Amino acid sequence: MSKYNATVELIDQIATDAANKGIAHLYTQDDELSGNLITLKSKQAVNFGSCSYLGLEFDNRLINGSIKEINSYGTQFSASRAYVSTRHYDELESHFTSIFESPSIVAPTTTLGHIAAIPVLVNDNDAVILDHQVHHSVQTAANLLKPRGIHVELLRHNRMDLLEERIIMLKQKYNHIWYMADGIYSMYGDASPVIEIERLLNKYPQLHFYVDDAHGMSCYGKHGRGYVLSKISMHPQMVFATSLAKAFATGGAVLVFPNEELARKVRSCGGPFITSGPMQPATLGAAIASAKIHLSDEIYLLQDELNENIKYTNLLLKKHKLPVVSESNSAVFFVGVSLPKVGYNMIRRMLDEGYYLNLGIFPAVPMKNTGIRFTITRLHTFEQIENMIAAMAYHFPLALAEENITVEEIYKAFKLQLPEQIEIDRSVKALINSSNLSCYSYKSINDIEGVDWDDLLGENGIYDKNGLAMLERSFSNNEREEDNWQFEYLIIKDYENRTVLATFLTTSIAKDDMLSPAFISDQIEQMRVKKGRYHLTSKVLSIGSPLSEGNHIFVDRTSKYWKGAMGLLLDKIASYQNQQDLSSSIIRDLDGSDNEMTDYLVSNGFFKLSMPDNHHINNLNWNTTEEFLHNLTPSSKKHVKRYILNYEDKYDVKILSGRELSSLNKDRIRKYYDLYLEVKNRSLEINTFDLPFKLFEQICKCDNWEVIELNLKSEYTKSKTAELIGVTLNYKTKTSYNFVLVGLNYNYLKDYKPYKQALYQVTKRANKLKLFSLRMGFTTTTEKTKLGATVKTSVAYIQAKDNYNMEALATMNSLDLETA
Amino acid sequence: MDLTRGEFSQFNLKSRVNLLKQRGILLASKIINTVYEIRLFMIYGFYVEVFYNCLKRDIIKAELVISKNWQSLYL
Numbered sequence: 001m002s003k004y005n006a007t008v009e010l011i012d013q014i015a016t017d018a019a020n021k022g023i024a025h026l027y028t029q030d031d032e033l034s035g036n037l038i039t040l041k042s043k044q045a046v047n048f049g050s051c052s053y054l055g056l057e058f059d060n061r062l063i064n065g066s067i068k069e070i071n072s073y074g075t076q077f078s079a080s081r082a083y084v085s086t087r088h089y090d091e092l093e094s095h096f097t098s099i100f101e102s103p104s105i106v107a108p109t110t111t112l113g114h115i116a117a118i119p120v121l122v123n124d125n126d127a128v129i130l131d132h133q134v135h136h137s138v139q140t141a142a143n144l145l146k147p148r149g150i151h152v153e154l155l156r157h158n159r160m161d162l163l164e165e166r167i168i169m170l171k172q173k174y175n176h177i178w179y180m181a182d183g184i185y186s187m188y189g190d191a192s193p194v195i196e197i198e199r200l201l202n203k204y205p206q207l208h209f210y211v212d213d214a215h216g217m218s219c220y221g222k223h224g225r226g227y228v229l230s231k232i233s234m235h236p237q238m239v240f241a242t243s244l245a246k247a248f249a250t251g252g253a254v255l256v257f258p259n260e261e262l263a264r265k266v267r268s269c270g271g272p273f274i275t276s277g278p279m280q281p282a283t284l285g286a287a288i289a290s291a292k293i294h295l296s297d298e299i300y301l302l303q304d305e306l307n308e309n310i311k312y313t314n315l316l317l318k319k320h321k322l323p324v325v326s327e328s329n330s331a332v333f334f335v336g337v338s339l340p341k342v343g344y345n346m347i348r349r350m351l352d353e354g355y356y357l358n359l360g361i362f363p364a365v366p367m368k369n370t371g372i373r374f375t376i377t378r379l380h381t382f383e384q385i386e387n388m389i390a391a392m393a394y395h396f397p398l399a400l401a402e403e404n405i406t407v408e409e410i411y412k413a414f415k416l417q418l419p420e421q422i423e424i425d426r427s428v429k430a431l432i433n434s435s436n437l438s439c440y441s442y443k444s445i446n447d448i449e450g451v452d453w454d455d456l457l458g459e460n461g462i463y464d465k466n467g468l469a470m471l472e473r474s475f476s477n478n479e480r481e482e483d484n485w486q487f488e489y490l491i492i493k494d495y496e497n498r499t500v501l502a503t504f505l506t507t508s509i510a511k512d513d514m515l516s517p518a519f520i521s522d523q524i525e526q527m528r529v530k531k532g533r534y535h536l537t538s539k540v541l542s543i544g545s546p547l548s549e550g551n552h553i554f555v556d557r558t559s560k561y562w563k564g565a566m567g568l569l570l571d572k573i574a575s576y577q578n579q580q581d582l583s584s585s586i587i588r589d590l591d592g593s594d595n596e597m598t599d600y601l602v603s604n605g606f607f608k609l610s611m612p613d614n615h616h617i618n619n620l621n622w623n624t625t626e627e628f629l630h631n632l633t634p635s636s637k638k639h640v641k642r643y644i645l646n647y648e649d650k651y652d653v654k655i656l657s658g659r660e661l662s663s664l665n666k667d668r669i670r671k672y673y674d675l676y677l678e679v680k681n682r683s684l685e686i687n688t689f690d691l692p693f694k695l696f697e698q699i700c701k702c703d704n705w706e707v708i709e710l711n712l713k714s715e716y717t718k719s720k721t722a723e724l725i726g727v728t729l730n731y732k733t734k735t736s737y738n739f740v741l742v743g744l745n746y747n748y749l750k751d752y753k754p755y756k757q758a759l760y761q762v763t764k765r766a767n768k769l770k771l772f773s774l775r776m777g778f779t780t781t782t783e784k785t786k787l788g789a790t791v792k793t794s795v796a797y798i799q800a801k802d803n804y805n806m807e808a809l810a811t812m813n814s815l816d817l818e819t820a
Numbered sequence: 821m822d823l824t825r826g827e828f829s830q831f832n833l834k835s836r837v838n839l840l841k842q843r844g845i846l847l848a849s850k851i852i853n854t855v856y857e858i859r860l861f862m863i864y865g866f867y868v869e870v871f872y873n874c875l876k877r878d879i880i881k882a883e884l885v886i887s888k889n890w891q892s893l894y895l
Contacts, residue, residue: 308835319821382838386821517871517880519856584886602826607884609829800886 011363014340023347023359034058036379038356045356046384048374053219053331054302055379056249061293062286069285077281082274088284095291099223100256102234103263106287107272108279110214110243110253114141116270117255118180118210121239121262127151127174129166131158131181131192135212136364138180155179160196171206183213183228183242187360187373188325189332191216191227198232209238215332218247219306224294227330234258247306248294250286252279306331306378313376313385320393321419323410325371334360335372335392338405338413343370345399346392353391368413433564437500441572442489445469445504451491456502461550461775462704462731462738468504470702471545474695475508481534482509482689485545490572492565501565503543503553505573507580510540511687515609515796521684541576541585546688547695547740549614549777551589563600570604577799584800589614592795606797612686615776615789620767628767628788636786643753644760650716650752653761654709661700661707669696672707672727675743682746685779691741699729706730708761710754718747726754728762737766738775756783763787822864825884836882840868860885 018024022041029039035058036047056062069088077086089106096104107113118141122128128142132154142152151174156162163179170177179200181192192211201207216227226242234240236258244252257263267273279287293299310331317324317333325334337343343359350357350372360373372392376385400407411418417425442448445468458464463471468487475485485508492501513521513536528535544552553569555562573585588611590597598608622628625645629637656664673696680690699705710726717723725745731738739762744754759776766774776784781791828836844861851857857872867885872878 304832305834308832311830312835315823315827316821382835383842386842390821512886517856519852520858520871523852598830602824602830605824605826607825607829609883609886610881798884798886800884 007363014362017340018344018359018361021344021348023344023351036377036384040351040356043351043354045351045354046380046388047356048376048380048388049356049358050377050379051215051246051375052249053215053247053306053375053377054249055377056218056247056290056293056302059249059289059293061289062249065285065287065289066282067285069281073281075280075282076277078277080273080275081278085278086281086284088281088288089278092284092288092291095288095295096254096256099291099294100225100229100234100240100254102240103257103260105255105257105263105267105273106244106279107253107255108276109245109251110135110212110241111137111140112272112276113241113253113255114138114212115144116272117239117241117266118142119144119271120266120269121208121210122150122178123175124148124150125174126176126178127153127170128178128180129153129155129163129170131155131179133157133185133187134181135186135214138182138210138212142180158190158193160193160200164200167200167204167207171204175206176208177204177206178208178210180210181212182215183211183226184215184328184330184332185326186215186332187364187371188334189215189330190326190328191330194228194231198235201235201237205237207237209235210241211238212241212243214241214243214246215330217242217244218249218294218299219303219331224248224299224303244287244290248287248290250290251283252287302378306376309376309378309380309382309385312382313389316386316389320389322389322393322396323407323414323416325369325414325416331376333374333376335374335396336369336410336414336416337371337399338368338410339403340367340370342399342403342405343372345403346372346395349395349399350388350391353395355388355391357388430564430567433561434568436495437561437564437568438493438495439568439572440491440493442491443487444472445487445489448489448491450497451499451502453502456499456554457552459733459735460552461548461733462740463504463544463548463550463552464704464733466702466704467548467731470698470705471547474692474698475545478692478694480689480692482537483692483694484508487545488572488576490569492568494559494561498556498559499554500556500559500561501554501569503569504545505541505543505576506545507539507541507576507582508546509534509537509689510542510546511689512536512538513687515611515686518684518687521687525684525687538583539580541573541580541582543587544589547691549589550775553587553590566600567604573799584798586796586798588796589794590797592793598797601797606799609796609798611794611796612778613781614778614792614794615781615784616792617763617766617774617776617787617789618772619788620763620771620774622767628763632786632788636788639786640760644756647753647757648760650713651757652709652711652713652722654711655706655765656709657706658703661705664700666697669693669700671724672696672729672743675724675727675745676741677743678746679742679744683779696729704732706732706765708758708765710757710761712748712752712754716752725752726758728758730762730765732769732771735772736775737762737769737771737773739777755780756786759783759787824864825866828864828866828868829884833879833882836868837870837879839863840870840882844868856880 026040037044038047073086093104093106107116114137122145130139130142145152167177184191197209201209211228213226213228218224220227221230238258240256242254244250310329323336325336337346340361343361347359357372357374360371445465454464472487475483478484485506488505490503494500513524524536577585619631673693708728709724711722712725714720714722725748727743728739729741731740742758748754763774776789840861840863844863847860847862849857849859855875857874859870861868868882869885870882871880873880
């Protein structure tokens with residue numbers, strides 16, 4: 001028997017065996033479906049085998065799109081696209097060109113798309129390298145090249161080192177080398193290392209990348225353009241294929257090309273585009289409706305909902321210590337069971353429990369790498385996910401015992417490390433890392449030696465050396481407890497004396513409602529009037545200081561010791577927290593989308609809290625007011641003209657810095673302070689203690705600070721003498737301007753708009769100083785965005801002790817969230 | 821299977837509310853200014869406050885409790 005026939009026989013045997021066991025070749029028995037429940041063998045089961053990840057198959061817009069086109073065009077339009085296509089193709093392909101921002105062609109299926117494209121794209125003197133696990137449909141198309149004598153070889157899965165070796169070899173002999181891979185692999189759910197592939201594409205002009213991103217489509221990226229294009233842009237040496245039969249929920253496929261010429265050539269010469277039938281009106285109608293959803297912001301909500309389910313699944317799998325073969329953020333999961341008999345056993349048990357999952361078995365995976373493959377969609381509830389994984393965790397050891405297989409054998413079969421071993425390795429690594437690091441701590445910025453602080457953090461906000469020295473002077477030796485901050489500076493260096501981490505921390509009294517909604521703070525402030533100013537306050541250790549904002553931690557993420565350095569920082573934080581019995585410690589102003597940092601901090605006992613939005617203007621490159629206005633949206637332009645420019649001549653704007661500022665008399669500084677208090681007492685969005693007057697005195701003595709005064713001209717004031725009604729206190733660094741404090745006379749707020757004017761004058765000043773960016777701080781998003789500011793979201797990570805008075809609370813009535 | 825505070829905090833508002841519906845125990849609630857209601861839940865051994873706008877019938881946020889003395893707001 002030939003090798004091919006033997007393989008067919010083996011597949012037939014496995015498929016028949018699985019079908020006989022009642023776990024494959026199944027049919028649903030439902031008259032209609034509307035969610036993720038299906039009936040199999042007269043038993044209802046939750047479907048964990050659907051690749052319709054966003055659950056769009058039940059969306060009425062898609063359903064109506066299909067019905068409409070059937071009514072208009074009948075059930076089919078039977079003609080080759082080489083002759084004539086229905087008008088729907090034109091509309092759909094134009095939508096895809098918008099989605100991918102590259103020329104796109106629609107094909108009836110992904111398999112036909114590959115068969116159309118690959119033989120046209122690959123020339124006779126090219127070579128093809130297939131990832132070992134690339135989808136069967138790509139392999140089928142690549143096999144069509146072999147009779148032409150084209151060199152086709154396999155590469156170990158995702159081994160970019162080997163790929164580079166092969167490129168170096170093959171480029172001597174062949175014009176182009178095509179590397180063909182999946183974006184997200186359909187069995188293990190792992191992803192292609194696309195960043196590394198992009199690096200190779202840039203390095204080797206002979207390399208071309210053909211990628212099938214069927215399982216990534218819709219779930220990731222701008223307009224749902226998929227996993228690969230969420231990581232890298234369409235590359236000139238890349239051709240992208242994807243399926244519409246998964247999360248897109250319609251059937252069909254798309255081929256995306258780097259240029260019109262290549263798209264045209266495949267459209268003209270690709271076999272299935274000449275001889276095969278087209279997509280039918282029903283599918284095209286649904287696809288147009290789905291494409292419109294992809295081009296709207298709704299797609300991001302759908303992606304977010306799916307992502308939450310994926311996150312929950314990953315967490316639970318980890319907690320139950322199931323042998324997940326590949327940890328990823330895709331919707332495809334694979335729990336290894338090694339031999340097929342364990343797979344059959346588990347699938348049957350799960351079906352009995354009411355969960356339909358797929359068996360990942362030969363030929364999709366090697367024989368000894370059988371596993372339970374399941375998918376998560378947006379339609380799953382947390383409860384369904386939790387119950388399914390709990391059932392899996394319960395049955396897993398029972399199935400192993402029944403089939404006489406050990407967990408260790410499974411880990412060995414998949415070359416996975418046992419969870420215990422991973423833990424030991426992690427500890428050893430942490431120990432090695434920390435032994436290569438030295439931590440230096442200081443009580444004052446002036447004590448730091450051997451590091452140029454300003455190079456590391458000086459441009460991030462008001463905390464360069466000068467700024468910090470001023471803060472230290474302002475917040476020490478004061479009467480009130482909240483006006484005394486304790487500073488700590490940490491520098492962590494590796495054994496080659498390179499700085500891996502630098503930051504500063506402050507310990508201060510903070511209001512517990514600092515980040516609560518204003519209505520809560522309002523309530524608590526009323527309580528403080530009765531119970532004292534320190535009611536509901538805590539001593540808190542925080543990265544940065546209560547006055548500063550921005551990224552306060554320099555971490556060299558290119559250093560292999562960065563996590564070790566973070567570990568030392570967390571050790572220090574824990575030690576300060578214990579020494580001073582602090583209720584919480586806060587690491588703030590971090591990028592919430594930095595998943596690596598989130599995972600690291602969460603696994604170290606921190607939890608994430610959203611911070612108020614921050615605002616930056618990065619485009620300060622204008623020469624005239626007209627140019628400034630030109631950069632704004634039409635409504636902002638109108639707003640600025642009406643409420644700001646129309647009032648500008650009513651003010652004498654004065655900018656004070658250097659000697660002029662330092663020689664101000666105390667009464668003038670007191671005036672700034674009073675105006676600041678007027679604002680402070682009305683702003684509860686970020687509820688802090690009043691800053692001390694001493695800070696204002698120190699600001700005026702510090703070179704980097706500037707004050708912008710808004711003096712309302714005498715003809716407009718009630719007293720008929722010029723009056724200071726607005727003031728901003730701003731900090732200059734080499735590259736940025738920081739709007740830090742504002743004071744306003746509220747009596748003039750309505751008539752002369754001093755706040756809007758203050759923001760504008762700060763923007764003008766930053767422009768005049770030719771700085772690169774203006775940091776505008778928290779709150780008043782509407783006002784700041786009108787001047788062209790972009791909103792920056794950030795998060796804080798908190799480690800807190802729980803101190804609820806449970807006995808008191810337990811006596812209260814229980815209610816249900818639904819009744820809210 | 822219990823989540824830690826850090827794990828809970830990684831979810832968005834909708835998912836947090838789902839988890840609270842599924843697993844949370846309501847301990848206390850307080851109406852503020854007749855418009856807002858704060859509800860205190862215990863879940864997985866820690867505490868979460870849900871901020872609800874009664875007029876808009878909208879949950880504004882669900883955040884972990886970090887203060888040590890918050891019970892006084894509910895008593």
